[in-house]
Amino acid sequence: MNEFSYSTGDIKVKAGEKIHFVLTNSGKVEHDINNDELKLDKDVQPGKTETLDWTAPSKTGTYQIICDKPGHKEKGMTLNLIVE
Secondary structure, eight states, X not given: OBTTBOSSOOXXXXXXXXXXXXXXXXXXXXXXXXXXXXXXXXXXXXTOEEEEEEEOOSSOEEEEXXXXXXXXXXXXXXXXXXXX
């Protein structure tokens, strides 16, 4: 994470797969990953690394993950989570 992008492209996972996110914020402001439908939300302070264990949904499809801090999504801080 940095101003204002994620360093990874799309993330592909299998339905029901257990995911271990390692989130490093290399920026100077707080960032997060968020998708309300997937109950996915983790804030990361500047210069910090956080981890999050999460299970992908059983429903396949493409889900958008955003940084929901004000204005960050609009500046392009999004990525797709593809569940196969």
